[in-house]
Amino acid sequence: MLNTVLALVVAVYGLVWVLAGAFAPAVVLPSMGFSMMAALSVLALAVESYLAPRGKRNWAVVAVLAVLTFGLLSWAAGMAGRENVIVTAVLGGATCTVLALVFQALRERMSSGPACKAAPVVTAGMLFLACQCLVGIL
Amino acid sequence: MKNALKHLAVLVAAAAVLAGLRMGLAGTAAANREAEAAEMMGLLLPGSASFTPEAYDGEDANITAVYKGDTGYVVETTTAGYVDDVVLWVGVSNEGKVTGLSARELHETFGLGQGAMSNVDFMGQFVGTSGDAAVGETVDALTGATVTSKAVAKGVNSAVAFVTGADVSSSATEWEG
Numbered sequence: 001m002l003n004t005v006l007a008l009v010v011a012v013y014g015l016v017w018v019l020a021g022a023f024a025p026a027v028v029l030p031s032m033g034f035s036m037m038a039a040l041s042v043l044a045l046a047v048e049s050y051l052a053p054r055g056k057r058n059w060a061v062v063a064v065l066a067v068l069t070f071g072l073l074s075w076a077a078g079m080a081g082r083e084n085v086i087v088t089a090v091l092g093g094a095t096c097t098v099l100a101l102v103f104q105a106l107r108e109r110m111s112s113g114p115a116c117k118a119a120p121v122v123t124a125g126m127l128f129l130a131c132q133c134l135v136g137i138l
Numbered sequence: 139m140k141n142a143l144k145h146l147a148v149l150v151a152a153a154a155v156l157a158g159l160r161m162g163l164a165g166t167a168a169a170n171r172e173a174e175a176a177e178m179m180g181l182l183l184p185g186s187a188s189f190t191p192e193a194y195d196g197e198d199a200n201i202t203a204v205y206k207g208d209t210g211y212v213v214e215t216t217t218a219g220y221v222d223d224v225v226l227w228v229g230v231s232n233e234g235k236v237t238g239l240s241a242r243e244l245h246e247t248f249g250l251g252q253g254a255m256s257n258v259d260f261m262g263q264f265v266g267t268s269g270d271a272a273v274g275e276t277v278d279a280l281t282g283a284t285v286t287s288k289a290v291a292k293g294v295n296s297a298v299a300f301v302t303g304a305d306v307s308s309s310a311t312e313w314e315g
């Protein structure tokens with residue numbers, strides 16, 4: 001389920017990228033860098049938590065499909081040049097997989113009492129802020 | 139495994155749709171990009187109707203493109219920001235005054251440096267400067283985005299230096315033979 005949601009989220013962003021490039025060239029959209037990959041990944045994770053809260057994961061499949069999702073869709077939408085597509089794919093796949101691991105651990109610990117319903121959104125927000133800090137450190 | 143293959147098929151189909159759409163809109167995108175660039179340059183350098191690209195062979199690595207107008211230049215600068223390069227278009231009159239600037243590529247931290255692009259108060263400070271923009275002295279930095287602010291200031295100063303002749307190897311210098 002995670003990979004399906006991730007593909008949907010990245011494809012929608014790709015569509016926005018293509019349409020903005022064609023009809024609103026002055027618009028500067030965030031490039032497919034680490035911050036954007038993290039944002040799309042945590043968004044997909046939060047959406048998946050509501051759609052399939054008890055979903056089981058095969059981590060190897062999650063990682064491989066995430067690599068393909070970021071690589072293929074970024075290239076198709078023109079968000080990554082031919083020379084950058086492998087870097088984008090690997091970095092995107094790694095980002096998504098690591099975030100999925102951390103997200104699951106955090107969400108499970110927050111999923112009690114009144115915080116349960118908001119746990120995915122709060123976890124996603126915290127993780128995104130952590131990624132922003134990581135970008136600064138790097 | 140079956141689910142993974144099904145997912146892969148959907149992924150390939152989505153990529154094909156996106157690639158097809160991008161190729162189909164390539165002509166429209168190029169035309170709109172060109173029109174937008176002309177309109178933007180006109181806004182950055184009032185009084186100029188047409189712009190001619192000029193080759194830049196100076197030593198300032200911040201300058202990546204130069205367009206000559208009737209009343210001055212629009213200079214494209216690329217400086218290192220906090221996250222990525224900051225690409226600006228800076229309009230500079232023949233007298234060496236900044237007439238306008240616009241961020242063309244800016245991928246800084248969301249909520250901090252990224253705000254430079256749409257922050258009129260911040261960007262507006264550079265209009266009218268003559269290559270003396272210094273963050274913390276003549277220009278206020280964006281809150282929490284000193285590096286981005288300095289990248290913008292550096293780009294603006296480079297653009298002015300190109301026109302005023304600080305870069306003597308450029309064709310913009312009045313006294314060059």
